[in-house]
Amino acid sequence: MSVTEAPDRTPSPSTHTAFLEVHDLSVHFPTEDGLVKAVDGISFAVERGETLGIVGESGSGKSVTSQAIMGLHKGSRARVSGQILFEGRDLVRIREEEMRLLRGKQIAMIFQDPLSALHPYYTVGNQIVEAYRVHNDVSKQAAKKRTIEMLDRVGIPNPDSRFSDYPHQFSGGMRQRAMIAMALVCDPHLLIADEPTTALDVTVQAQILELMKDLQREFDSAIILITHDLGVVAETCDNVVVMYGGQCVEYGGVDDIFYKPEMPYTWGLLTSMPRMDRTRTERLNPISGQPPSLINVPSGCVFNPRCAYREHVPGDACVTDHPDLLEVVPQHAVRCHIDPDVRRRIWSEQIRPSL
Amino acid sequence: MTTIQSADGVAPIHPAADDPDALLAVNDLKVHFPIRRGIFFKRQVGAVKAVDGVSFSVRPGETLGLVGESGCGKTTTGRAITRLIDPTSGSIRFEGQEVARLGRSQMRPLRRQMQMIFQDPYSSLNPRHPIGTIVGAPFRIQGVEPEGGVKKAVQTLLERVGLNPEHYNRYPHEFSGGQRQRIGLARALALQPKLIVCDEPVSALDVSVQAQVVNLMEDLQDEFHLAYVFVAHDLSVVRHIADRVAVMYLGHVMELTDRDVLYTEPMHPYTHALMSAVPVPDPAKENRRERILLKGDLPSPINPPSGCVFHTRCAKYREVLSDAEKERCRGEVPVLETKRPGHFVACHYPEARQDIALAEDAGVEGETVA
Ligand SMILES: Nc1ncnc2c1ncn2[C@@H]1O[C@H](COP(=O)(O)OP(=O)(O)O)[C@@H](O)[C@H]1O
Ligand SMILES: Nc1ncnc2c1ncn2[C@@H]1O[C@H](COP(=O)(O)OP(=O)(O)O)[C@@H](O)[C@H]1O
Ligand code: SF4
Ligand SMILES: [Mg+2]
Ligand SMILES: [Mg+2]
Numbered sequence A: 001m002s003v004t005e006a007p008d009r010t011p012s013p014s015t016h017t018a019f020l021e022v023h024d025l026s027v028h029f030p031t032e033d034g035l036v037k038a039v040d041g042i043s044f045a046v047e048r049g050e051t052l053g054i055v056g057e058s059g060s061g062k063s064v065t066s067q068a069i070m071g072l073h074k075g076s077r078a079r080v081s082g083q084i085l086f087e088g089r090d091l092v093r094i095r096e097e098e099m100r101l102l103r104g105k106q107i108a109m110i111f112q113d114p115l116s117a118l119h120p121y122y123t124v125g126n127q128i129v130e131a132y133r134v135h136n137d138v139s140k141q142a143a144k145k146r147t148i149e150m151l152d153r154v155g156i157p158n159p160d161s162r163f164s165d166y167p168h169q170f171s172g173g174m175r176q177r178a179m180i181a182m183a184l185v186c187d188p189h190l191l192i193a194d195e196p197t198t199a200l201d202v203t204v205q206a207q208i209l210e211l212m213k214d215l216q217r218e219f220d221s222a223i224i225l226i227t228h229d230l231g232v233v234a235e236t237c238d239n240v241v242v243m244y245g246g247q248c249v250e251y252g253g254v255d256d257i258f259y260k261p262e263m264p265y266t267w268g269l270l271t272s273m274p275r276m277d278r279t280r281t282e283r284l285n286p287i288s289g290q291p292p293s294l295i296n297v298p299s300g301c302v303f304n305p306r307c308a309y310r311e312h313v314p315g316d317a318c319v320t321d322h323p324d325l326l327e328v329v330p331q332h333a334v335r336c337h338i339d340p341d342v343r344r345r346i347w348s349e350q351i352r353p354s355l
Numbered sequence B: 001m002t003t004i005q006s007a008d009g010v011a012p013i014h015p016a017a018d019d020p021d022a023l024l025a026v027n028d029l030k031v032h033f034p035i036r037r038g039i040f041f042k043r044q045v046g047a048v049k050a051v052d053g054v055s056f057s058v059r060p061g062e063t064l065g066l067v068g069e070s071g072c073g074k075t076t077t078g079r080a081i082t083r084l085i086d087p088t089s090g091s092i093r094f095e096g097q098e099v100a101r102l103g104r105s106q107m108r109p110l111r112r113q114m115q116m117i118f119q120d121p122y123s124s125l126n127p128r129h130p131i132g133t134i135v136g137a138p139f140r141i142q143g144v145e146p147e148g149g150v151k152k153a154v155q156t157l158l159e160r161v162g163l164n165p166e167h168y169n170r171y172p173h174e175f176s177g178g179q180r181q182r183i184g185l186a187r188a189l190a191l192q193p194k195l196i197v198c199d200e201p202v203s204a205l206d207v208s209v210q211a212q213v214v215n216l217m218e219d220l221q222d223e224f225h226l227a228y229v230f231v232a233h234d235l236s237v238v239r240h241i242a243d244r245v246a247v248m249y250l251g252h253v254m255e256l257t258d259r260d261v262l263y264t265e266p267m268h269p270y271t272h273a274l275m276s277a278v279p280v281p282d283p284a285k286e287n288r289r290e291r292i293l294l295k296g297d298l299p300s301p302i303n304p305p306s307g308c309v310f311h312t313r314c315a316k317y318r319e320v321l322s323d324a325e326k327e328r329c330r331g332e333v334p335v336l337e338t339k340r341p342g343h344f345v346a347c348h349y350p351e352a353r354q355d356i357a358l359a360e361d362a363g364v365e366g367e368t369v370a
Helices: A062-069 A096-102 A124-135 A140-153 A172-184 A202-219 A230-236 A254-259 A264-272 A340-354 B074-081 B104-111 B131-142 B150-160 B165-169 B177-189 B207-224 B235-241 B259-264 B269-277 B283-288 B315-319 B323-331
Strands: A020-031 A034-046 A051-055 A079-086 A107-110 A190-194 A222-227 A239-244 A247-253 A326-329 A332-334 B003-006 B009-012 B024-037 B043-058 B063-067 B089-094 B114-117 B195-199 B227-231 B244-249 B252-258 B337-340 B343-345
Touching: A020 A062, A034 A051, A034 A062, A034 A222, A034 A239, A051 A062, A051 A230, A062 A079, A062 A190, A062 A222, A107 A172, A124 A140, A124 A172, A140 A172, A172 A202, A190 A202, A202 A222, A202 A230, A202 B269, A222 A230, A230 A254, A230 B283, A239 A254, A239 A264, A247 A254, A247 A264, A254 B283, A264 A340, A264 B207, B024 B074, B043 B074, B043 B244, B043 B252, B063 B074, B063 B235, B074 B114, B074 B195, B074 B227, B104 B114, B114 B177, B131 B150, B131 B165, B131 B177, B150 B165, B150 B177, B177 B207, B207 B235, B227 B235, B235 B259, B244 B259, B244 B269, B252 B259, B252 B269, B269 B315
Parallel strands: A034 A247, A051 A222, A051 A239, A107 A190, A190 A222, B063 B227, B063 B244, B114 B195, B195 B227
Antiparallel strands: A020 A034, A020 A079, A239 A247, A247 A332, A326 A332, B003 B009, B024 B043, B024 B089, B244 B252, B252 B343, B337 B343
């Protein structure tokens, strides 16, 4: 690999290890067209009771990151490197059998499309019973009781009778709830939610996000929430990873990301979205161009072909040198060559007033 | 109410459709899809009331936003206006001419004036044709010979929507989602229509690309004096692009008014719920917002609730109204009425609320983490 041997500046406190720590994770796929660098050196940490948001446009590597944490690339052609430290173990290195014991029990996942998790030929209830019994040595009766409790807990009306329904008999929102019930039936400590509300109406999204928050309080779980919606991030997350072209380009607490962002891509996301909560602007301010190819990743800064602020960097560093993800203050890291003082000035003088 | 000569004879015209300057006036439009059963003889056993008495108008050069949850009838309304499907009843007037019951051949000259674009441009672009052929198709179908020839006209169009005219011979799969939407726009523009019905045109696009396409649509509107019926479920996008907005629920228009009025003082409890559910990209505002959660699922349009179709999920009904008032909600259909000038609301107990959309900058400064 190129210049990425920079020291790992993970925003992690040195005194203790976080509940989940991801260090310099890369996932590369060899393909006929070349090496797809779907995820390239991302780092973050999540504590129990906290929600980490991963935000970025489609193809930026969000799902591949979550699949890596779930160990879903094991046994495939994918080249996974870096560390995923979870309860004292490195998930990158453990074997598939060990991973299988964690999956569904300690770590669970929900998806955008519940039908990818629910089998059409089995009743919703029996699928949750099975998910429970894989990890818990209990009778069918006990598992059924637990399942009905869970269905009730996630807000499915008449859980006794809905237990025997098939997935297609549920509405979109109800299916999402059923999938959440299945993911949470074993009390996982870490829940990964990959665009859990993207296919839903905002009214149903509000219900589901509310439910996830309640459940998080109840079970003290850590949540990784993957989304492309900055509104959802503002509503639910404590910390945020902004991904672009497979890389983490900015990491910080939710207030830093929304009130003091420093990476031009984060600025671009904020200026391009129409907002309901601000004075209406005459024109939206898009980022020009298209997201990069992950096979021919731009040299230098991965964002440089679309960046409107390169003039603030002397010489052609943007095009030739890959910037490190550097902490500007504790817990806020930025991958950009512009001088931090200049970045702050651009944000407060140019960008913020235009939002 | 005035009356006009509609296709059914003399029908009352709803004030929301009563605009002498309207390019498009839709009055009491209904689209019911029959449900048929039976082995030898299919008989109708019911109907999906997808659109159930919708009225609105659109002026030349204006954008009317159509919002609401999925299944509320937005697409069906758009398809009925452009006559891709037949309305069950009601009137659709385009430049004063009744078009609701015109046949295919009678519609042909009007197709030049009214176009439609879709959420997934890919599914509406023939994958086996190069984009030059696709964008030029309207000329051939309508038998129009543009000045300088079809190829030149197509290249001008491609350039106008921000595509490279040299890519005339490329196929749809060679373009990204945003570029395909541009191709769809170029095709829709070919015959210089006066109205484009846009069905979720930017819903599938990433936010940075979405902004590019929204800006393009606004430029094209100014340049060609286009009117848009802009169907979307994203209320923030609609606030940006629309001049007026109709909020739909279960086949009905619940509220219809100017964009600025709707987003500062929405009156219908459904609009309140819908707007309060949109998460805004500001953590401090998110923390102090009241969210009006809707209970339960959308009822079926086959068997919609009595009285106000929204009463089964309405927070006001559930938490505020007296038993006598509730009875009215269950028993009497609220008509879409003028509650304030130009502000139509279909609710027995509407209430202008300024705390919902947060469309003001108030307080932001103070809350910013210093
Ligand atoms: N198994 C695979 N083989 C090759 N490329 C892949 C594979 N899975 C994902 N990719 C590529 O990795 C990139 C990141 O994908 P993904 O993580 O799904 O993005 P998103 O941020 O939209 O979730 C995309 O370019 C995608 O095409
Ligand atoms: N061809 C059809 N036959 C039967 N029902 C239909 C048909 N098209 C749409 N519907 C139903 O009509 C209602 C409105 O659909 P639609 O107009 O697509 O809503 P929206 O675009 O607001 O999501 C839905 O209940 C839908 O299932
Ligand atoms: S490093 Fe350079 S190209 Fe990249 S975002 Fe910063 S200024 Fe732009
Ligand atoms: Mg994804
Ligand atoms: Mg639709």
